[in-house]
Amino acid sequence: MTGRDGGADLVPLGNTPVVILVRPQLADNIGAVARAMANGGLFHLRLVAPRDGWPQPAAWRNASGADRLLDNLTLHETVADAVKDLHHVFATCPRPRHIVKPVLSARGAAAELRAICGRDLRCGLLFGPERAGLDNDDMAQADALIRYSLNPDFMSLNLAQAVMVMAYEWWTTADQTAPRSLMTNETEVATKGTLDNFMTHLVRELDDCGFLRNAPKRSGMIRNIQHFFQRGEVTEQELRTLHGVVTELAHGRGARRAKSAP
Amino acid sequence: MTGRDGGADLVPLGNTPVVILVRPQLADNIGAVARAMANGGLFHLRLVAPRDGWPQPAAWRNASGADRLLDNLTLHETVADAVKDLHHVFATCPRPRHIVKPVLSARGAAAELRAICGRDLRCGLLFGPERAGLDNDDMAQADALIRYSLNPDFMSLNLAQAVMVMAYEWWTTADQTAPRSLMTNETEVATKGTLDNFMTHLVRELDDCGFLRNAPKRSGMIRNIQHFFQRGEVTEQELRTLHGVVTELAHGRGARRAKSAP
Numbered sequence: 001m002t003g004r005d006g007g008a009d010l011v012p013l014g015n016t017p018v019v020i021l022v023r024p025q026l027a028d029n030i031g032a033v034a035r036a037m038a039n040g041g042l043f044h045l046r047l048v049a050p051r052d053g054w055p056q057p058a059a060w061r062n063a064s065g066a067d068r069l070l071d072n073l074t075l076h077e078t079v080a081d082a083v084k085d086l087h088h089v090f091a092t093c094p095r096p097r098h099i100v101k102p103v104l105s106a107r108g109a110a111a112e113l114r115a116i117c118g119r120d121l122r123c124g125l126l127f128g129p130e131r132a133g134l135d136n137d138d139m140a141q142a143d144a145l146i147r148y149s150l151n152p153d154f155m156s157l158n159l160a161q162a163v164m165v166m167a168y169e170w171w172t173t174a175d176q177t178a179p180r181s182l183m184t185n186e187t188e189v190a191t192k193g194t195l196d197n198f199m200t201h202l203v204r205e206l207d208d209c210g211f212l213r214n215a216p217k218r219s220g221m222i223r224n225i226q227h228f229f230q231r232g233e234v235t236e237q238e239l240r241t242l243h244g245v246v247t248e249l250a251h252g253r254g255a256r257r258a259k260s261a262p
Numbered sequence: 263m264t265g266r267d268g269g270a271d272l273v274p275l276g277n278t279p280v281v282i283l284v285r286p287q288l289a290d291n292i293g294a295v296a297r298a299m300a301n302g303g304l305f306h307l308r309l310v311a312p313r314d315g316w317p318q319p320a321a322w323r324n325a326s327g328a329d330r331l332l333d334n335l336t337l338h339e340t341v342a343d344a345v346k347d348l349h350h351v352f353a354t355c356p357r358p359r360h361i362v363k364p365v366l367s368a369r370g371a372a373a374e375l376r377a378i379c380g381r382d383l384r385c386g387l388l389f390g391p392e393r394a395g396l397d398n399d400d401m402a403q404a405d406a407l408i409r410y411s412l413n414p415d416f417m418s419l420n421l422a423q424a425v426m427v428m429a430y431e432w433w434t435t436a437d438q439t440a441p442r443s444l445m446t447n448e449t450e451v452a453t454k455g456t457l458d459n460f461m462t463h464l465v466r467e468l469d470d471c472g473f474l475r476n477a478p479k480r481s482g483m484i485r486n487i488q489h490f491f492q493r494g495e496v497t498e499q500e501l502r503t504l505h506g507v508v509t510e511l512a513h514g515r516g517a518r519r520a521k522s523a524p
Contacts, residue, residue, distance in 0.1 A: 035420060038413060038418075100444070102444050104441060105437075106430075148430070150302060150430065150433055151301055151303040156301075158298075161426045165430050168412065180367075181365050232364075235362050
């Protein structure tokens, strides 16, 4: 099986955190974890004592093309063995109790993982089994715990969803996308001058057709229309379309019909 | 069926974004979406023309207790019908092309949704079908598109994972948790004075046992030990344990044995 979606790019490259699934129960979830990891740019997967053994074809079926992560994962009998070559280990832990250890948010953990990887140290993330989560011995092997910012009244988080949140945060820490931008694949945001040309055109036609005949209200009406067109970014292409709309409304079919009527 | 995990708290309360699944294909995914929504504090679900009809028992089986979301969802024939009572609609869209519309990151969208809900306006999030995503007509009904910050080389994002990321960002925008904190359920972080008491105790015992007998190196050795104990936050409880460790190592069984030897 080869990845159907960028599988060729899934070769482990560079220094990224290792995801370690501790005693995972369902092969479906292991596959979904691989897919979520690929979504967020994580490529190193380790399994500690999977309940149903390994390999399990259901994992590949559920990985949606993230096959190389599954092909290349390593199997371990104990958590100690799975983390022995790592310098830092964080353990996800939704409800830590009576444990004295630093607790990170998912976002805080992602930032620290970036910093650790930037120092060429190897780091890993422990995720516990579906039903019970990590036990106390597992957590004692971690530097810090990660507790997600999620609804405390509904803590039942699917394993692959838990990995998805960390993978998303991992990717996002290195992403520079603006929170809001305008997609303009083939056109440009209009300048105020171009927008003003359109307003001049529109007002001329509205004067001609009599819409602005009430002189005391004329400037207020124009301002209201102007406010509307200023509200969002308008593109050059949209303004060309709007010029056409105004021209056709004023001089198109209806106007021709009037001309031919006498 | 009732929620096994806080189901009683899943009654829709307050003004939160509506999740609208457009032509969803798999009941399993609808259930997983409900679970992810509950994780992130989203409670209003609408379905537009689900492929296999509704209700589907598989959805409840996969919702892990988020049953009320499924019990209370509404069915719609068209996107227009599903959004008609909303004031703002954002559409998730991994690969928008040739569309002129604002594009938000998931984080940016969550912040804007919070602001919109804060003004008592109703907003919704459109998610497309598993295979094809939203079509151009669907997207034309949205104010803005949401494009996640995720690995562009592996875009195959599961529907419930897509909802999870937005639900997580929604919850996180209102969360004040520190990126890093120390969990101290029953104990307190030690003051420098308490830590210094321990260092004094340790140095006295190391002097007594001869570990620091090399006078020229003594102050450097003490400093190295001190650096180690200063590296992370130490708790009062841990210091009490460490006092005991030092005392027992110096005067415990071994010391008694030495005493009883002569």
